Amino acid sequence: DIVMTQSPLSLPVTPGEPASISCRSSQSLLHSNGNTYLEWFLQKPGRSPQLLIYMVSNRASGVPDRFSGSGSGTDFTLKISRVEAEDIGVYYCMQALQAPRTFGQGTKVEIK
């Protein structure tokens, strides 16, 4: 199975400031079709996960443009350009290259 490792696991943030989360996979997520299958989710307290980013850098429908994803191969980053109070929750990366799909441990983002 592909192991997904996130850092940091806890991230205190100040509203209006940028934030960044790292995700590393134990093997490349590049498919033979040229696409890289890495997704980012936000799970707000008591809610179902919501998709933010798919294929490394594509924002899902309705996701604000302050969220951006980057990376390649085994190293990926989610950036929030200016954190808002509504962005608090746990962020997960997930590989969708192969079954079983696997998630990172989660990064808890909270307001300082």
Place this chain on the structure above:
Amino acid sequence: QVQLVQSGAEVKKPGASVKISCKASGYTFTTYTIHWVRQAPGQRLEWVAWINIGNANTMYSHNVQGRVTLSRDTSASTAYMELGSLRSEDTAIYYCAREATAYSLFYWGQGTLVTVSS
């Protein structure tokens, strides 16, 4: 609009089975694969299985293989997950999720809490 509505919370004893439903609406049910993901208390998300609604092909996680069965009723636009030989470590919120662009999990159900306790 696409909606996935799951069945209600369940409390089961160890060794019993549970069957959860996920009713889809707002799209052609047979077009998209549905995944099941669970989250034990305080733990990370864990992928459980998927079912291709069109041809009923399935794929299961090693952790539940042999104990889980996915099925679907296309006439009712409903997917099901049955988990047997329940253990305390199966206590979790179980989510169904539908694939969208590039196999991404865009649409999620509200979750079903399954509690396994003697």
